[in-house]
Amino acid sequence: MRGLPVSPGIAVGEVFVLDARDLDIEEVRIAPEEIEREEKRLLEAIAETRDEVLKIRTRYRSIVGEDLVRVFDAQILLLEDEAVLDAALAEIREERRSAAAAAHHAFARAIETLTRTENEYLRDRAEDVKDVRRRLLHHLHGGRRRSFAHIDKNVILVADDLTPSETVQLPRSKVKGFATRQGGRTSHTAIMARSLQIPAVVGVEEILEEAEHRDRIIVDGSEGIVVLRPEADLLRGARSRQRRYMEVSRERLRLRDLPSVTRDGVEIRLFANVDVPEEVPLAIENRARGIGLFRTEFLYFRDVEIAREEAQTTVYRKILRRVSPDPVVFRTLDVGGDKVLDPLSAPMEPNPMLGWRGIRISLELRDLFRVQVRSLLRASTVGNLSILLPMISTLDEVLEAKRLIADAREEVRLEGVRLPEKIRVGAMIETPGAVFLAPHIAREVDFFSIGTNDLIQYSLAVDRDNVKVAHLFDPFHPAVSAMVKLVLDAARDAEIPVSICGEMAGEPLCAILLIGLGARELSVHPYLILELKRIFSLMETGEARALAEEALRMPSAGRVREAVEQFLHDLEVRGEREKG
Ligand code: PEP
Ligand code: MG
Numbered sequence: 001m002r003g004l005p006v007s008p009g010i011a012v013g014e015v016f017v018l019d020a021r022d023l024d025i026e027e028v029r030i031a032p033e034e035i036e037r038e039e040k041r042l043l044e045a046i047a048e049t050r051d052e053v054l055k056i057r058t059r060y061r062s063i064v065g066e067d068l069v070r071v072f073d074a075q076i077l078l079l080e081d082e083a084v085l086d087a088a089l090a091e092i093r094e095e096r097r098s099a100a101a102a103a104h105h106a107f108a109r110a111i112e113t114l115t116r117t118e119n120e121y122l123r124d125r126a127e128d129v130k131d132v133r134r135r136l137l138h139h140l141h142g143g144r145r146r147s148f149a150h151i152d153k154n155v156i157l158v159a160d161d162l163t164p165s166e167t168v169q170l171p172r173s174k175v176k177g178f179a180t181r182q183g184g185r186t187s188h189t190a191i192m193a194r195s196l197q198i199p200a201v202v203g204v205e206e207i208l209e210e211a212e213h214r215d216r217i218i219v220d221g222s223e224g225i226v227v228l229r230p231e232a233d234l235l236r237g238a239r240s241r242q243r244r245y246m247e248v249s250r251e252r253l254r255l256r257d258l259p260s261v262t263r264d265g266v267e268i269r270l271f272a273n274v275d276v277p278e279e280v281p282l283a284i285e286n287r288a289r290g291i292g293l294f295r296t297e298f299l300y301f302r303d304v305e306i307a308r309e310e311a312q313t314t315v316y317r318k319i320l321r322r323v324s325p326d327p328v329v330f331r332t333l334d335v336g337g338d339k340v341l342d343p344l345s346a347p348m349e350p351n352p353m354l355g356w357r358g359i360r361i362s363l364e365l366r367d368l369f370r371v372q373v374r375s376l377l378r379a380s381t382v383g384n385l386s387i388l389l390p391m392i393s394t395l396d397e398v399l400e401a402k403r404l405i406a407d408a409r410e411e412v413r414l415e416g417v418r419l420p421e422k423i424r425v426g427a428m429i430e431t432p433g434a435v436f437l438a439p440h441i442a443r444e445v446d447f448f449s450i451g452t453n454d455l456i457q458y459s460l461a462v463d464r465d466n467v468k469v470a471h472l473f474d475p476f477h478p479a480v481s482a483m484v485k486l487v488l489d490a491a492r493d494a495e496i497p498v499s500i501c502g503e504m505a506g507e508p509l510c511a512i513l514l515i516g517l518g519a520r521e522l523s524v525h526p527y528l529i530l531e532l533k534r535i536f537s538l539m540e541t542g543e544a545r546a547l548a549e550e551a552l553r554m555p556s557a558g559r560v561r562e563a564v565e566q567f568l569h570d571l572e573v574r575g576e577r578e579k580g
Helices: 032-064 067-080 082-095 099-116 120-141 164-169 188-195 232-255 277-285 297-302 309-323 359-364 366-382 395-414 432-442 452-460 467-472 478-494 508-517 526-538 541-552 557-579
Strands: 004-007 010-017 155-159 175-180 200-202 216-220 225-228 269-274 291-295 327-331 384-389 424-429 447-450 498-500 521-524
Touching: 004 188, 010 175, 010 232, 032 067, 032 082, 032 099, 032 120, 067 120, 082 099, 099 120, 155 216, 164 188, 175 216, 188 200, 200 216, 216 232, 232 526, 269 277, 269 526, 277 309, 277 526, 291 309, 291 521, 309 327, 309 366, 309 384, 359 366, 359 395, 366 384, 366 395, 384 395, 395 424, 395 432, 424 432, 432 447, 432 452, 432 478, 447 478, 452 478, 478 498, 478 508, 478 541, 478 557, 508 521, 508 526, 508 541, 508 557, 521 526, 526 557, 541 557
Parallel strands: 010 155, 155 175, 175 200, 269 291, 269 521, 291 327, 327 384, 384 424, 424 447, 447 498, 498 521
Antiparallel strands: 004 200, 010 216, 216 225
């Protein structure tokens, strides 16, 4: 089966199916002697679901506060609603339906009534009812996701999709790879897989129909191929490719001490993108100049305790101490979109990627933001820290966030913490709105960081997670180059540094183009640093600039890609010739 290769390497192991697809409700009549059993199952499932919602409510409250967890109260009330329960029990007894079918029908009526009302508020509540119903049906089917706790040996995870919170909780020593039905190259699941260095293929459409729990499987994350129940010779081939892949990885290590300079002696500063603290050592080993993007949201996914200021300050301090004297750019909480803190209880949004995410959440959940900023400031005394604001689309967001940071600074100072004179605050440029405001934003911040993952998503109108349109998510689209150029120019005029931190920065062909456009700082997955250094050593900035100028005039992504491929080919040939 084919899919998108999103994290290189080859894994061989046994399938662990995390869950099945959406639940089908079987409409068969039950036998009279089954009535009592089904009634009992329904009551038990309702009780379990109620417990589950209560737990989520408690957990979520510590993060978002009392107001926003009201939705769960409504869900609990629904589960306690006698009318709904009576209707479901009557369906079991009189219509001889299974507990699942009865619950499905009883709630369906409530959903229908709500959907038909004129009142917008009530209409929205229909989503809550659907959510409760989904939970309840999962309990009835025993169809909940298998928990990672059941993994006792080396497995390859197969799932419809992995949520970012699941990906960070993977027992890494036991999960050797994964294959999912959904996802795109820059989905956060894919990014996490690369961070954790687990081979992964996403967008494998038939995977859930074909894979059975405990099947033998090969996941080739370099080629985007998944083989189920392979024959012996395929298995042998995979094992030998696995060994070769490891050898090449070891060979690369020799590039570690090479400086990151182009053939004409221009330094390209390579920073590391880090999602979880465990990646910091690799960044240091591969001689990153610092951490150019620390995605703090993954800390929250892992451990809700992080919402407490002390716990958060401790984590930030540890990272800063480790990386010091090199800089660490901490990006403030960037949840929403595909990175919902709790997938079952996030507010339902018709277009999450265009909804409540990034800085928009921080400016609304002020306490959450305040605690994070206070933690960052308190940690800043032990290293070189910058704060980066995600998902900026207006100047006001920057100004407001800066005001909140200044307030927190004053608080912390009054508490007696001796803060560094200046703490740099930067803006992510990852919406077309921010690109065109870049000259204004540049006057308000100390640096820019271009997030090409979202910039491509928003400028080309292509969902970064949707496998159906993954072929349109093209970093070589001339519009992307044009926007990157605008931002680089605005930063140069304002004399502030700019780094590029989307996945594009780490892909050799794209990196060449970015250098040609004028980028001198890239922030990439730590394991990519070595290969990039090798390529920079082959190329001159002048020739890359000429290439980029040409690309800016081209009509299509295909043409740009071809030109850059040819350019790299010529570089490699020249390099070989000079070596030989
Ligand atoms: C980006 O959008 O390019 C980026 C670096 O941020 P994230 O991938 O976390 O959205
Ligand atoms: Mg982004």
